[in-house]
Amino acid sequence: MQRKINWLLLLFSLIGGTVGFAIGEIILGALLESWPRFVVAGLYFGVLALCIGLSCLIAEMIAPRLNGSSWRARYTGLSWQLLVPATLVLLFAVGALLQLLYGLHFGGSKQVKDIVLVIDNSGSMLETDPENERYTAAKQLIENMKDDKRVAVVVFSNTAELLQPFVSVKSQAEKDEVNAAIDALEPTDGGTNFSLALAETMKTIESKKYAERGTMVILLSDGFSESNISRQLEAYQAQQVVVNTVGLSVVDARGTALLQQIADSTGGSYYDVSEAGGIALVFQNIYNKLDNRTLITDRTGVMEHSTFYTLLRILSLAIIGAAIGVSLGLMFDNRFLALSFGAGGIVSGLLAGFILEYGLSGHAFSDGFIRFIAILVLAAIIGAFTLIVPVRESSSLKPRSGGRSGGKKAEPSSTGFSGRAKDSRSHGF
Structure with a gap:
C-alpha cells in the first residue's frame, strides 16, 4: 500500500x-x-x-x-x-x-400550478405600450402553459379589478375564454396603485379552490405608486407566494426600487424591460423558471x-x-x-x-x-x-515460497472487487 x-x-x-x-x-x-x-x-x-x-x-x-x-x-x-x-x-x-x-417538495412548499398575471392598465401605459404588447405577451404565455396549470388575470390603475378568475388551461376553449377577456379591456387614464393591485390579487388567491396548489404572481407596471404596501407584502410572505415583477420603461427610479422591493420581499425576481416588444420573452423566462430546482442550476422561488x-x-x-x-x-x-x-x-x-x-x-x-x-x-x-489514501497496484506480482524447485513462485495479489487473485483466466471483477 x-x-x-x-x-x-x-x-x-x-x-x-x-x-x-x-x-x-x-x-x-x-x-x-x-x-x-x-x-x-x-x-x-x-x-x-x-x-x-x-x-x-x-x-x-x-x-x-x-x-x-x-x-x-x-x-x-x-x-x-x-x-x-x-x-x-x-x-x-x-x-x-x-x-x-x-x-x-419538502417543508410545506407547494409546487406552483396557479399563476396570476397582474397587469398595469393606467393611463401612462398608452405611451410606454401603445400597441398593447403586454396583453399580447400575456396571451402568448397562456398559450404556452402546460395543461396542469391554471391562470387568473388582474388589471389595475388607481383601482384594481379581477378580470379573469382562476381557470384551467387544459383546452384551447378555456384559453380562448381568457384571451377574450383580455381583448375586451378598455384603456384608462387612471394612476398606479400597487397596494390595491396586490390586495385584489391576494383576495383572489385566498378565495381559490385547491389550496394545496402553489401560486406565483407576475406583476407588470411602468410607474411608481405612493401607496403603502407593507401589509400586503406580509400577507404574501405568510402565504409563501412569489411575486415576480416586470418594469416597462420605468423612468422614475422610485418605481424601479419599489418593484425590486416587491420581488425581493417575496422571493421573486425583478426584470427591467426597455421596450414593450421584450415583455413576451420575459414572461416566458419567468414561467420557465417555475420551481427551478436542479442540482446544477440556480434555485428560485420560495425555497x-x-x-x-x-x-x-x-x-x-x-x-x-x-x-x-x-x-x-x-x-x-x-x-x-x-x-x-x-x-x-x-x-x-x-x-x-x-x-x-x-x-x-x-x-x-x-x-x-x-x-x-x-x-x-x-x-x-x-x-x-x-x-x-494509499493504493495498491492492480495485479502486481509478489513472490511466495513453493514449487518443485523449492524456490520462489510469483502469484498475483488480490486487488479486484471479487477479492480473488487475478490471472489470465480470471479478471477478478
Whole structure:
C-alpha cells in the first residue's frame, strides 16, 4: 500500500472534466426546458463521469503509475469493457435519482400550478405600450402553459379589478375564454396603485379552490405608486407566494426600487424591460423558471434560501463525487483505487456543492463559469487523493515460497472487487 500520484492522470482528469463540462453545457441548453429534469441531470453527470473516466484510462495506459505495468499488459481490455457501464450508466442512475429527490417538495412548499398575471392598465401605459404588447405577451404565455396549470388575470390603475378568475388551461376553449377577456379591456387614464393591485390579487388567491396548489404572481407596471404596501407584502410572505415583477420603461427610479422591493420581499425576481416588444420573452423566462430546482442550476422561488435544500444540494454533490470516484475504481477493477478515489470524491463533492450553492446566481455566463470551477475541483481532488489514501497496484506480482524447485513462485495479489487473485483466466471483477 503506497501513497503516490500519477501526475499525467491528474492532468488528463482535468482535461476530461473540461470536455465533460462543455458537453454538459450543450445538454443543459438544448434539453433543460423540454426534457424531464431528472433525465437531464442524469445525462449531465453521466457524461461528465464518462469523460473523466476515459481521460484517466488513457493516462494510465500511457503511464501506469497507479495500476502498474501488469495491469497495462493484461487488463486494459477489461477496463475498456467496464468504461461505459461504470461511468456513464452508473452516474446517470445516481444523478437522476438525486435530482428526483432534490425536486420533491419538502417543508410545506407547494409546487406552483396557479399563476396570476397582474397587469398595469393606467393611463401612462398608452405611451410606454401603445400597441398593447403586454396583453399580447400575456396571451402568448397562456398559450404556452402546460395543461396542469391554471391562470387568473388582474388589471389595475388607481383601482384594481379581477378580470379573469382562476381557470384551467387544459383546452384551447378555456384559453380562448381568457384571451377574450383580455381583448375586451378598455384603456384608462387612471394612476398606479400597487397596494390595491396586490390586495385584489391576494383576495383572489385566498378565495381559490385547491389550496394545496402553489401560486406565483407576475406583476407588470411602468410607474411608481405612493401607496403603502407593507401589509400586503406580509400577507404574501405568510402565504409563501412569489411575486415576480416586470418594469416597462420605468423612468422614475422610485418605481424601479419599489418593484425590486416587491420581488425581493417575496422571493421573486425583478426584470427591467426597455421596450414593450421584450415583455413576451420575459414572461416566458419567468414561467420557465417555475420551481427551478436542479442540482446544477440556480434555485428560485420560495425555497431559494432554504437551509434544507442548501444541505440537500451539497450532500447530493458529495454522493455524486463519491460515485465518480468509485466508478473509476470499478473501471480499473481495483478496490483500493475505488476507496481512494471515492474518498476524494466525497471531499471534492462537498466543495463542489458549496461552490454551486453559493456561486450560482441565475446569470447564464457566470453560472456556466461556476459549474466549470466546481467540475475542475471535483476532477482535481479525485485524481490527487491517492496522495492521502494509499493504493495498491492492480495485479502486481509478489513472490511466495513453493514449487518443485523449492524456490520462489510469483502469484498475483488480490486487488479486484471479487477479492480473488487475478490471472489470465480470471479478471477478478
